[in-house]
Amino acid sequence: MLIFFLIGFQAVFSQNKIDSFLKPSDSLNTKRQNGVIISEAVLASGTLIGLNQLWYADYPKSDFHFINDNSEWLQMDKAGHLFSAYHLGRVGAEALNWSGASKEKQLVYGAGLGFAFLTAVEVFDGFSSEWGASSGDLIANASGTVLYVSQELLWKEQRITPKFSFHTTQYANQRPEVLGSSFAEQILKDYNGQTYWLSVNLYSFSKDSKIPKWLNLALGYGGDGMITGNKENYDQKLIPNPQRFRQFYLSFDADLTKIKTNSHFLRTIFSVLNTVKIPAPTIEIRQFNGIKWHLIYF
DSSP states (O other), X not given: OHHHHHHHHHHHHHHHHHHHHHSOOSSOOHHXXXXXXXXXXXXXXXXXXXXXXXXXXXXXXXXXXXXXXXXGGGGHHHHHHHHHHHHHHHHHHHHHHHTXXXXXXXXXXXXXXXXXXXXXXXXXXXXXXXXXXXXXXXXXXXXXXXXXXXXXXHHXXXXXXXXXXXXXXXXXXXXXXXXXXXXXXXXXXXXXXXXXXXXXXXXXXXXXXXXXXXXXXXXXXXXXXXXXXXXXXXXXXXXXXXXXEEXXXXXXXXXXGGSOOSOHHHXXXXXXXXXXXOOEEEEEEETTTEEEXXXXXX
């Protein structure tokens, strides 16, 4: 019994230490702020260096140039850029908030992290003969940053949160080199299985109501039938040309950051998990095939 008591005591003590560490500072903590800045710089630089070696090194360089890829993948890649810029910026802002930095620094330097990082990736694309910088990607990156910053300025809270969900599809098996050969690759590459959502917190728009604070209404967007970016860019003799179409969704969701808890550890976990749309009953409106009901959609 004594052993179990000691183990339990140590676990609680460790949890309290973690919770104390994760608690945002009430005033500027220079050590924390420097730690955040250095950590972000090292992670971003390391990621870009690794990306250059693993992704771009095998392709010849070119003069910086733009391409127009705005018609590809039914714009699902653009939705992904908005999602990524928003959440990278959100993490940057929350990290500076943890250090006690001013709101201005959080919005300028923290929220701008996603746009800066993804713009650097566009520069890599622009100097690669295989690809090219995309004005559509840059606009989507900026849109994700603006979505975060504008809500903080207007409401001082995030009422509309981009979220993501994924399910496997038949198309990845047809072109695994493009759409992914493993589940992890398919999450990133198979746009047919991706759904991007704007999850709206209902209570935030009606704070005098009895609506649960965590309840959200989610509007989703997806696409199906995409073997390549543009339907004409592959050999139709080898792979039949499926009909590609857009999908729009209406569903319920939960804002996990609105769940009341005094634990900063749980708040951090909820913040991370709040990037993913929870499975829920969903109405799907297909571009050519009418309405489809899902008891549970993910």
